[in-house]
Amino acid sequence: MPKKILIALLALALGFASSAAGLDPAGQLSPASTPTQKTKDAASKAAQEAQRAAKKAADAANAAAEQGKVNAGKISKALAEAIRLAAKKAAEAARRFEAKASESSAMALDAGKEAANVALEEGRKATKASEEALRRAEETARIAAQSTQEEAEKAAQATREALEAAAEATGRAAQAARDAAAKAVETARRPGSSPAAPQSPGK
Structure with missing residues (x-):
């Protein structure tokens, strides 16, 4: 050759x-590559979407808690079912927020990474509390249809407490989401950002 x-x-x-x-x-x-403006804008958008989902979850949780207070001490099958539906709506909204917070955490950059992870953790807590409130509400609806007024009211009181706890947890999650969104917007506007080390959101 x-x-x-x-x-x-x-x-x-x-x-x-x-x-x-x-x-x-x-x-x-x-x-080493640095994040493009497109990447930073995508992270900011994801954080803001999570913030909006968090607000909806907080509104639904507060509405469910208020529904639980209606005619306290005078639970009925109709009222128990209304509480159950409100609790279901709140739990679904909390799950949607958690999903959005997970997406935001995966895309977050720089200082926004920690804030996004906090929002995700608070979202998981809110989902857990909302699902517990829904479980209580479903139990109350079952008891109201089958048992005595006294037993139904006892179950309803436990549901009210669970709904209040869920509303508080979701409120904390919404605040964390607002903080994360603010960090993400700040990072997107700041030139020359460098990416944080990849982190996997822990359970």
Whole structure:
């Protein structure tokens, strides 16, 4: 094989090897990439979507808690069912917020990463509290349809307490989401941000 062809083939092979190793043609490591404005804007958008979902969850949780207070001490099948439906709506809204918070946490950059992770953790707590309130509400509806007024009222009181706890947890989650959104917007507006080390949101 002619020497010139052999040399060309060797050079080509070295070029492929350098690319695979993340080196530039001079054999130096490629510079670490920084997030583009598009990436920062996407993180900001995700955080703001999580904030909006958190507000809806908080509104639903507060509405369910208020529903639980209606005619306290005079529970009925109709009222128990209304409470159950409100608790279901609140639990669904909390789950949607948690999903949005998870997306935001995965996309967050720089200082916004910690705030997004806090919002996600608070979202998980809110979901757990909302699901417990829904479980209590479903139990109250069942008891109101089958048992005595005294037993139904006892169950309803436990439901009211669970709904109040869920409203408080969701309120904290909404505040955390607002903080995370503010951080994300700040990061998107600040030039020259560098990405935080990748983190996996812990359960």
